[in-house]
Amino acid sequence: MKVxxxxxxxxxxxxxxxxxxxxxxxxxxxxxxxxxxxxxxDTSSCGACAVLLNGRAVKSxxxxxxxxxxxxxxxxxxxSKGGMHPIQKAxxxxxxxxxxxxxxxxxISSYQLLSSNPNPSEEEIRKALSGNLCRCTGYKTIIDSVxxxxxxxxxxxxx
Amino acid sequence: MYPKDFxxxxxxxxEEALNILxxxxxxxxxxxxxxxxIPMMKLRIVAPKHIVDINKISSLDFIKDEGKRIVIGTLTRxxxxxxxxxxxxxxxxxxxxxxxxxxxxxxNMGTFGGNIAHGDPNNDMPAAVLVTGARIVCxxxxxxxxxxxxxxxxxxxxxxxxxxxxxxxxVIPVSxxxxxxxxxxxxxxxxxxxxxxxxxxSSDGERFRDCRIALTGVGPTVIYAEKACNYLNxxxxxxxxxxxASEVASQESKPSDDLRGxxxxxxxxxxxxxxxxxxxxxKEVGSEP
Ligand SMILES: Cc1cc2nc3c(=O)[nH]c(=O)nc-3n(C[C@H](O)[C@H](O)[C@H](O)COP(=O)(O)OP(=O)(O)OC[C@H]3O[C@@H](n4cnc5c(N)ncnc54)[C@H](O)[C@@H]3O)c2cc1C
Numbered sequence: 357m358k359v360x361x362x363x364x365x366x367x368x369x370x371x372x373x374x375x376x377x378x379x380x381x382x383x384x385x386x387x388x389x390x391x392x393x394x395x396x397x398d399t400s401s402c403g404a405c406a407v408l409l410n411g412r413a414v415k416s417x418x419x420x421x422x423x424x425x426x427x428x429x430x431x432x433x434x435x436s437k438g439g440m441h442p443i444q445k446a447x448x449x450x451x452x453x454x455x456x457x458x459x460x461x462x463x464i465s466s467y468q469l470l471s472s473n474p475n476p477s478e479e480e481i482r483k484a485l486s487g488n489l490c491r492c493t494g495y496k497t498i499i500d501s502v503x504x505x506x507x508x509x510x511x512x513x514x515x
Numbered sequence: 516m517y518p519k520d521f522x523x524x525x526x527x528x529x530e531e532a533l534n535i536l537x538x539x540x541x542x543x544x545x546x547x548x549x550x551x552x553i554p555m556m557k558l559r560i561v562a563p564k565h566i567v568d569i570n571k572i573s574s575l576d577f578i579k580d581e582g583k584r585i586v587i588g589t590l591t592r593x594x595x596x597x598x599x600x601x602x603x604x605x606x607x608x609x610x611x612x613x614x615x616x617x618x619x620x621x622x623n624m625g626t627f628g629g630n631i632a633h634g635d636p637n638n639d640m641p642a643a644v645l646v647t648g649a650r651i652v653c654x655x656x657x658x659x660x661x662x663x664x665x666x667x668x669x670x671x672x673x674x675x676x677x678x679x680x681x682x683x684x685x686v687i688p689v690s691x692x693x694x695x696x697x698x699x700x701x702x703x704x705x706x707x708x709x710x711x712x713x714x715x716x717s718s719d720g721e722r723f724r725d726c727r728i729a730l731t732g733v734g735p736t737v738i739y740a741e742k743a744c745n746y747l748n749x750x751x752x753x754x755x756x757x758x759x760a761s762e763v764a765s766q767e768s769k770p771s772d773d774l775r776g777x778x779x780x781x782x783x784x785x786x787x788x789x790x791x792x793x794x795x796x797x798k799e800v801g802s803e804p
Contacts (some may be wrong), residue, residue, distance in 0.1 A: 357522060359523060368562065375520060375522060376516045376520075376521060376522070376523035376566070377517055377519070377520050377556075378517075379517070379553075379557075382524075393566070395519050398516050398557070399516075399554060399557070399558075400550070400553075400554045400621070401705075402616070403620055403636050406620055409624075412594070413619065413620050413623060414620055414623050415620050417551045417622070418549060418550055418554060418621075419537040419549060419553070419624065420523070420568075422523055422525070422568075423546075423549070423568060423570060425525070440788065456609070465620065466608070468619075471717055483619070484619055485616025485619060486618045486704040487617070487619050487620035488620065513646075
């Protein structure tokens with residue numbers, strides 16, 4: 357039995373009729389055609405599907421679309437609405453990616469960290485990103501990117 | 516991957532939720548954070564006909580500091596347990612355990628009660644609540660009952676919760692003068708532990724009093740290491756006593772070979788972690804053995 361679900365995604369209200377078993381990541385990718393949110397492992401391990409749910413980074417492959425009823429979702433597309441976000445700029449500048457598959461999730465987790473902690477230590481960055489796997493970089497340049505992003509955001513004062 | 520189709524309920528009050536449980540019996544499953552349930556549904560290990568999502572019942576999402584006890588509502592996210600100041604001050608083993616569970620993304624969704632109700636021997640929080648002497652509050656249509664955490668965990672994925680009951684909250688006593696911690700050893704960041712150990716004890720500066728030790732991931736349920744506790748009680752605080760207790764605890768564990776290690780390796784990990792947990796806890800209060 358299908359059910360109606362409505363939520364705010366990247367600032368816009370959306371409403372669809374879906375099966376309750378539809379996962380939030382499929383809702384975002386297939387119903388809304390926002391393909392920046394990736395499916396990596398599909399077994400709740402890799403964090404490539406991370407989105408913000410009411411401001412908190414979560415794995416959208418492990419949430420039902422119906423559970424987001426009435427909530428606010430921000431995807432990677434939402435972060436870059438006013439041009440590239442400073443975190444994105446920092447990942448480009450510091451080469452925080454190779455294949456790029458994990459990057460949207462990395463940026464979502466970094467965003468949650470930097471919103472509550474504008475000047476994190478390396479240890480805090482490592483902890484905050486421990487739910488996001490990268491198979492290319494070895495993480496070094498990702499950490500550098502987040503450090504640089506925190507600097508950019510503090511000087512640009514952009515949220 | 517998709518779960519099998521189900522009927523979705525999202526009651527806004529606990530009464531309504533209990534009615535749905537009463538009506539559907541074993542065909543209904545409560546969903547808290549879904550961080551254990553959804554992966555199992557995707558793999559079709561379970562396929563409940565009715566999902567009772569309790570996330571809209573805001574009265575289940577709270578932490579209350581009542582002085583001599585702290586009550587944690589089932590829906591409290593692990594990420595909030597981790598940061599709650601009064602817990603840090605009064606029963607630090609709980610937030611110390613919370614921050615070692617899974618990864619930040621999972622902790623933003625996963626609930627305190629879900630980690631306990633799931634009955635997974637690899638879940639970390641059961642050992643921590645057990646050693647604090649917590650009580651689990653379960654509610655059905657006929658009212659609430661409290662179960663000692665020590666009697667709550669029955670077998671793998673089986674707890675004392677009945678089909679028609681909701682785990683409502685957990686009552687954690689604040690015991691002055693007790694110390695202890697939770698530590699685990701993981702293969703990779705964000706994983707379940709190879710093993711985990713909770714210790715909680717009091718002392719008169721010279722001797723151990725009322726020691727409690729519980730073990731994660733090394734048996735069909737969380738294990739209360741009773742013999743090790745009995746051995747340590749009234750012993751002088753020495754390295755030898757701790758070492759002996761860690762060996763007894765290791766004998767009390769019942770690990771099996773799996774991807775996280777062999778039985779004998781896990782027994783060594785248990786004994787190492789018990790030792791470390793006592794040493795860390797004693798160091799912090801300056802009474803190093
Ligand atoms: C990648 C990953 C890594 C993880 N690592 C760890 C780890 O290291 N340590 C650890 O402890 N856990 C770990 N977990 C599990 C995670 O902590 C889960 O959140 C937790 O086990 C269950 O909490 P939940 O709220 O998500 O429960 P759910 O998945 O919603 O429910 C789990 C079970 O409990 C029942 N239930 C939930 N709430 C209630 C209630 N109020 N009353 C009655 N029954 C209820 C459900 O019916 C279900 O059977 C991990 C999960 C993932 C995806």
